[in-house]
Amino acid sequence: MPLKLERQENVSTLRLAAAPVVALLVTLVVGAIMFIALGQDPVRAFTIYFIEPLGDPWTLQELVVKACPLLLIGIGLAFCYRANRWNIGAEGQYVAGAVLGSWLALATHGTDAGPWVMPAMLVLGAVGGALWGLIPAFLRVRFGSSEILTSLMLVYVAQLGLDYLVRGPWRDPAGFNFPQSVTFDDVALMPLLFEEGRLHGGIIVALVAAAAATFVLGRTLVGFSIEIGGSAPRAAAFAGFDERRVTYGVFAVSGALAGLAGIIEVAGPIGQMQPTISPGYGFTAIIAAMLGRLHPVGILVASLVLALTYIGGEAAQISMRMPFDVTRVFQGTLLIAILAADVLVRYRIRRVEGTSHA
Amino acid sequence: MLDAAIIGAVLASVVAAATTLLLASLGELVAERAGTLNLGVEGMMIVGAAVGYATAYSSGSLLLGTLAAVLAGVVVSLVFAGLAVWLAANQVASGLATTILGLGVAGLIGSSFVGTRIDAAPALHLPVLTGLPIIGEAVFGQDAFVYASVLLLIAVTYGLARTRVGLVLRAVGENHAAAHALGHPVRKIRTLAIMFGGACAGLAGAHLSLAYTPFWASDMTAGRGWIALALVVFSAWRPLWLLAGAYLFGAVSILQLHVQGFGLGIPSQFLSSLPYLATIGALVVISALKHGQGAPASLGVPFVPDR
Numbered sequence A: 001m002p003l004k005l006e007r008q009e010n011v012s013t014l015r016l017a018a019a020p021v022v023a024l025l026v027t028l029v030v031g032a033i034m035f036i037a038l039g040q041d042p043v044r045a046f047t048i049y050f051i052e053p054l055g056d057p058w059t060l061q062e063l064v065v066k067a068c069p070l071l072l073i074g075i076g077l078a079f080c081y082r083a084n085r086w087n088i089g090a091e092g093q094y095v096a097g098a099v100l101g102s103w104l105a106l107a108t109h110g111t112d113a114g115p116w117v118m119p120a121m122l123v124l125g126a127v128g129g130a131l132w133g134l135i136p137a138f139l140r141v142r143f144g145s146s147e148i149l150t151s152l153m154l155v156y157v158a159q160l161g162l163d164y165l166v167r168g169p170w171r172d173p174a175g176f177n178f179p180q181s182v183t184f185d186d187v188a189l190m191p192l193l194f195e196e197g198r199l200h201g202g203i204i205v206a207l208v209a210a211a212a213a214t215f216v217l218g219r220t221l222v223g224f225s226i227e228i229g230g231s232a233p234r235a236a237a238f239a240g241f242d243e244r245r246v247t248y249g250v251f252a253v254s255g256a257l258a259g260l261a262g263i264i265e266v267a268g269p270i271g272q273m274q275p276t277i278s279p280g281y282g283f284t285a286i287i288a289a290m291l292g293r294l295h296p297v298g299i300l301v302a303s304l305v306l307a308l309t310y311i312g313g314e315a316a317q318i319s320m321r322m323p324f325d326v327t328r329v330f331q332g333t334l335l336i337a338i339l340a341a342d343v344l345v346r347y348r349i350r351r352v353e354g355t356s357h358a
Numbered sequence B: 001m002l003d004a005a006i007i008g009a010v011l012a013s014v015v016a017a018a019t020t021l022l023l024a025s026l027g028e029l030v031a032e033r034a035g036t037l038n039l040g041v042e043g044m045m046i047v048g049a050a051v052g053y054a055t056a057y058s059s060g061s062l063l064l065g066t067l068a069a070v071l072a073g074v075v076v077s078l079v080f081a082g083l084a085v086w087l088a089a090n091q092v093a094s095g096l097a098t099t100i101l102g103l104g105v106a107g108l109i110g111s112s113f114v115g116t117r118i119d120a121a122p123a124l125h126l127p128v129l130t131g132l133p134i135i136g137e138a139v140f141g142q143d144a145f146v147y148a149s150v151l152l153l154i155a156v157t158y159g160l161a162r163t164r165v166g167l168v169l170r171a172v173g174e175n176h177a178a179a180h181a182l183g184h185p186v187r188k189i190r191t192l193a194i195m196f197g198g199a200c201a202g203l204a205g206a207h208l209s210l211a212y213t214p215f216w217a218s219d220m221t222a223g224r225g226w227i228a229l230a231l232v233v234f235s236a237w238r239p240l241w242l243l244a245g246a247y248l249f250g251a252v253s254i255l256q257l258h259v260q261g262f263g264l265g266i267p268s269q270f271l272s273s274l275p276y277l278a279t280i281g282a283l284v285v286i287s288a289l290k291h292g293q294g295a296p297a298s299l300g301v302p303f304v305p306d307r
Helices: A013-037 A042-055 A057-082 A090-107 A117-143 A147-167 A202-219 A221-231 A233-238 A243-270 A281-291 A296-320 A325-346 B004-033 B041-059 B062-086 B091-113 B135-140 B144-162 B164-174 B176-181 B186-212 B224-234 B239-262 B268-272 B274-290
Strands: A003-007 A347-351
Touching: A013 A042, A013 A296, A013 A325, A042 A057, A042 A296, A057 A090, A057 A202, A057 A221, A057 A243, A057 A281, A057 A296, A090 A117, A090 A147, A090 A243, A090 A281, A117 A147, A117 A243, A117 B274, A147 B224, A147 B268, A147 B274, A202 A221, A202 A243, A202 A296, A221 A233, A221 A243, A233 A243, A243 A281, A281 A296, A281 A325, A281 B091, A296 A325, A325 A347, A325 B062, A325 B091, B004 B041, B004 B144, B004 B164, B004 B186, B004 B224, B004 B239, B041 B062, B041 B091, B041 B186, B041 B224, B062 B091, B062 B186, B144 B164, B144 B186, B144 B239, B164 B176, B164 B186, B176 B186, B186 B224, B224 B239, B224 B274, B239 B268, B239 B274, B268 B274
Parallel strands: none
Antiparallel strands: A003 A347
């Protein structure tokens, strides 16, 4: 094929920033084709999916609530992916954090425990997620096992563990045999930001995490050692950065943030333990991290965009009886488009005359 | 009391469970030997399962369903090939994207078939041999997918080791720059290897929805694509070891079901997590023993020809 990729040395910031926008547009075109293929009017579908949620104050709040876990997890994943460590098991770390944090909520349930419970739950959530995340890190450092596969396998293990707890020891005895725990006491619930509405304190936690991550990744030696360890491991080794410490560090951070997202979700919007506590936030956050160019501010914007696909998907499910899988198609297409757009921004495609090499 | 009939039935179900894994991991092994790590196996497999079921249900033909599943697997694999080979995008991210998209597309296709059933692919009884005690039913009373997986195993083993195509494919996977310098079309070969992987994953999906559990359920692959990926590492990229790995994991996933049936008081969720824990254990053991030996040297490295 007489085409070749030519690496661009100096890519302008504008071109880099344009890639996610182009990816979004491509996704919308693919989405329109999908709606037509499903026999739906694309204009009506897009209105329900992407426009109507933005016009309603209630769903706007819901948008922020759904973006919160994506932002937290996505920031953590940015640490991993910048270091070229492929943690794809954030969903499991999210569950592990939610479980450890909820343990305290249930252990103090019905007692007169004070307002220390909520902060302690957040700490336990972060610890639980970090410990779960450190398992693949340990297996990689100690045995050289692929962190991609081990972190993913641990998602299934964590979900089954949660399932066991809510159907067994943690089931509410007065809950008519439903597989769910008691509703958390007030001191174990995430406080709301305003008396009315859905916005909760976890959103502040996520924004603080984003600010802290921006500083750490952009302005500190730790951030630099993560970046250089990912892009030039040999140079990092010569500079004296310890590869193993980077592996443990980024997995601990991303696990902790995913765990934090998990306990915030359970103690906030959900309010009790259930067999399912996530519509796949841990996987969608991978897309948020990529779409946000592994930068906390970018991930913030990307989280809002992806949260919109969740909200729009729910709306389309109700009013158009469309399966929720439409949202997964959107999310997958978005990731594919951003990966392609990334390459097309960094490389230039040239026609090559008279060669047969492909 | 365990009699021969029960043991035979258990063995037969182990073979069935192992076949899905063997089919999918054979395809992935070929793609990886050509130097591409395709994490999209789960996505290709579930699209194969959905398209295969939809076609078989609508046409009434298992053969058409199977062919459609294989074709669907190939189509999905082209998404990965386009990103990872032709645009030289990061292979891990490209594979993940393929899986996420595949799960969504399969869900859309399958949503109108929830709750339906078809007749499972019939067992092809080989005369005389099926009558053998205990193993007869398990080995010689299987559906066509099982025999196909064994034939495919032989073909891949022979093809990789003994044919010119296999040699070129391995050269591309070991050192793409050298293969390119020798005039081999690296990206075309990788694309073909990925398409073969897609076809195998589609076939594995068809086995799942047309023979193993002859109905459609969303997320019915339940991580089997990922376990297939782990099996390739476990096999140290040697096809014959895939056979051992696939049957070992087939046995774990079937036996845990039977133990659940006995009701020994072990929480079912713990038993259900055994295949995943066993996968982690196998990965750890194999990487501790081998430390990355056996992996194609160019695995996961994008290739951009410089001239």
